[in-house]
Amino acid sequence: MSATDDGALDDRGVASEPGDEPSAEELVDEARRWWQTDIIDIRPGEIALRGYPIEQLIGNVGFVDTIWLMLRGELPSRAQAALLESALVASVDHGPQAPSIAIARMATTCGAPVNGAMASAINVLDDIHGGPGEQCMELYLEVDAELDQGQGLDDAIRVVLQRRRDAGVTYIPGFGHRFHPLDPRTPRLLSLVDAAAADGAVSGRFATIGRAVEAAISAGKPRTIPMNVDGVTAVIYCELGFTPTLGRGVFILARSVGILAHASEQMVQGGRIKGPVPKSIGYTYTGPARRSVPVDGDERRSTS
Template sequence: MSTEDPEALLDEARKWWTTSIVDIHPGEIAMRGYPIEQLIGRITFPEMIWLMLMGELPTRAKAQLLEAALVSSVDHGPQAPSIAIARMAATCGPGLNGAMASAINVLDDVHGGAGQQCMEIYYEVEAEAGADGDLAKAAATVVARRKEQGLKYFPGFGHRFHPLDPRAPRLLQLVSEAADRGETSGRFAVIGAAVEDALSQGRAKRIPMNIDGATAVVYCELGLPTELGRGVFILSRSVGILAHAWEQTQQGGRIKGPQAKFLNYTYDGPARRDLPEPDQRG
């Protein structure tokens, strides 16, 4: 491109960033084509999230399911690593933005990734079954295959704290009610139950679906890509992170570590020893 053509240079500069999300001009803001002043006060925040991510406004039923899933994952107590990190960071002086960023940064594969990973399993079961296949058989096949691949802990099932996660049944109830009204297929609720059956086969106690498995049902019913399943979980958990960071800021405290001062850690290194003189070090 010739730098002697100012119009061509300006056109090329405009193409540096391309977006179909927002269009802004002096005195004008449009989100996915909708003037912002028409959206304000007329759509809910979950509807706005859907519009921004998916490009169109959701049906009211989809928005309600998305909202329910977002509400369900907001917080799980200060023992959750991300929440604990937010509170510790708040005592170290970075402000709310730093405390939130510190916490959000740990929401990765191990802590925060189970919902996305469970969605991947559900979509794999759907693909295995095909349009008219046996979902229970497909679930058993996928579970067996994942075990052969070395998967020991199935994301979305079982819980280290709750014998039965109280959030999961309510979300599944909402999905079932939406399916009965014809607002969603209910197919992934069946897949989730089939995976639970396959995991529990031959065990004295069932391995029940947890919150990650239930939100995965919702997000798959809504047709979200798996990566966005994790993204919207992070949006949800950010509310709890903010609340805890703000509460800790109000409570005060300075440089609070992960455990109370009177609780010591476990040291398993060498016993105390004297440093040898230089000529004795070999």
């Protein structure tokens, strides 16, 4: 709404008096302040990411370093970048049975271009399919907060797990796997965290928390409920100081590579309107048996 003669609010929500129109300089200043960012500075012939000229970054800084720079504001150490890269590599793909991958492939057979296929897949990386790593980070950070209050590790975990039970939460994200008895990615990633902790690149605090949570939820069970890729990448992202939101974000970045690869492969293979299962297999129908539509209107109403 523009300024009016009766002193209404203008488009900026500022009370205006008759004749109180902003100057050209004020409008230009408002436009400049509309979006504010510490991330990038672009001027004619110049591009800088977090203050670093793009021409200096190109050829000197890797893609993983650039992810860190964009998200955290500074370039990582070599050890930080290596640990982040290991987590990204581990999360790239988990086969066409993963919903996000399957959706990307199905979308291409429906005629979606690569951006549509990738967007469709990424949109299902929500709380259940894409969120356990973020949720596990929240669990670890909750335990860490209890440690900061002076609790011992076992007591801190007991408090946090009981708090979740009291809230009706029975699922512990980051542990157990419906496909792998032992997730093959976990031991390798934990060994890299241990090596980084030994070198002083990270504290090792969250690796200790993760292992202790695994022990706590496995106590009294016939078999260990092992840490899975979400649990161990949560360890890494917490060790590196990422927020849970960024933890989910970088997982999506990693899985996008697998999504792109599968969408591209399916485009080469071709196929039209491929659903989640072959047409010959079909599905299980659980509704009413075949029946005739009642002819009499009263009978139809009586059965509704």
